[in-house]
Amino acid sequence: MPDPADAQADLIAILDFHTEAGVDVALDEKPHDRFTEADAPEPAPRPRRSAPRQATPQAIPVAPPPSPPPPRATYGRAASAEPEAAAGDARAQARAAASLQELEAILAGFESCPLRFTAKNLVFGDGNPQARVMFLGEAPGADEDRIGKPFMGRSGQLLDKMMAAIGLDRTSAYIANVVPWRPPGNRNPTPQEVAMCRPFVERQIELVDPDLIVCLGAPATQTLTGTKDGILKTRGRFFTYALPSRETRLLATLHPAFLLRQPLQKRLAWRDFRALRAALDGKA
Numbered sequence: 001m002p003d004p005a006d007a008q009a010d011l012i013a014i015l016d017f018h019t020e021a022g023v024d025v026a027l028d029e030k031p032h033d034r035f036t037e038a039d040a041p042e043p044a045p046r047p048r049r050s051a052p053r054q055a056t057p058q059a060i061p062v063a064p065p066p067s068p069p070p071p072r073a074t075y076g077r078a079a080s081a082e083p084e085a086a087a088g089d090a091r092a093q094a095r096a097a098a099s100l101q102e103l104e105a106i107l108a109g110f111e112s113c114p115l116r117f118t119a120k121n122l123v124f125g126d127g128n129p130q131a132r133v134m135f136l137g138e139a140p141g142a143d144e145d146r147i148g149k150p151f152m153g154r155s156g157q158l159l160d161k162m163m164a165a166i167g168l169d170r171t172s173a174y175i176a177n178v179v180p181w182r183p184p185g186n187r188n189p190t191p192q193e194v195a196m197c198r199p200f201v202e203r204q205i206e207l208v209d210p211d212l213i214v215c216l217g218a219p220a221t222q223t224l225t226g227t228k229d230g231i232l233k234t235r236g237r238f239f240t241y242a243l244p245s246r247e248t249r250l251l252a253t254l255h256p257a258f259l260l261r262q263p264l265q266k267r268l269a270w271r272d273f274r275a276l277r278a279a280l281d282g283k284a
């Protein structure tokens with residue numbers, strides 16, 4: 001008889017494996033093997049039976065009509081909202097926000113982005129909204145979704161260490177993401193989802209009004225600068241970012257999740273963070 005503690009540890013390990021692989025949403029209580037379903041022969045067509053003209057006691061009972069299909073997941077207005085219309089709606093709503101609190105409340109009620117219906121929490125921002133530097137990632141992961149704050153998991157711990165290395169922390173920096181809801185299974189947000197969320201993050205940047213924006217990784221850099229170049233080409237580069245009343249600077253660098261996978265590249269990120277420190281000190 002297996003030790004119950006071992007059996008429990010095995011179960012937890014299997015669940016962790018699935019979560020890591022992106023399988024973190026239960027769609028049904030029973031597992032389905034879609035591979036064997038796909039291989040199974042097509043069911044033979046049912047013989048047609050002409051409807052009895054008159055019900056008689058001997059009539060073969062007619063099968064009850066098939067039950068209606070189960071309701072499909074709906075995504076509120078997103079189910080019908082065209083992505084362009086949703087992006088236009090987002091622009092109008094984001095413009096109306098006069099403060100970060102208002103913007104967060106507007107986002108909390110924004111129903112056109114389907115991601116909000118699969119996410120547990122809105123992940124709006126963390127840190128000091130008066131900070132001179134604002135870090136931007138792509139989208140929350142599982143830890144951020146659970147806690148409701150950006151960069152809380154392993155990437156966040158590394159980001160905290162990188163900030164600490166140049167004398168920053170969450171009291172002297174502000175942190176947000178381009179997309180404020182976790183895409184299911186950590187998939188990449190679609191271009192339509194990014195387009196819907198972009199007016200909000202642009203307004204968030206305007207309201208924070210930072211002297212320096214640091215884009216972590218290619219998606220944030222590409223969304224905010226319009227470049228198509230990959231991050232290994234753009235990292236270390238300062239771009240100009242137009243705020244309503246002035247121009248500010250935007251530095252592209254490597255995403256901490258990438259650095260966790262490729263620790264040797266930390267030396268490049270270290271170079272970027274030193275350039276960031278110099279820029280904040282007015283030396284670059």
Ligand code: URA
Pocket residue numbers: 137138139140141144149150151152153155156177257
């Ligand atoms: N990766 C991101 O881009 N953002 C987070 O908040 C966490 C991980």
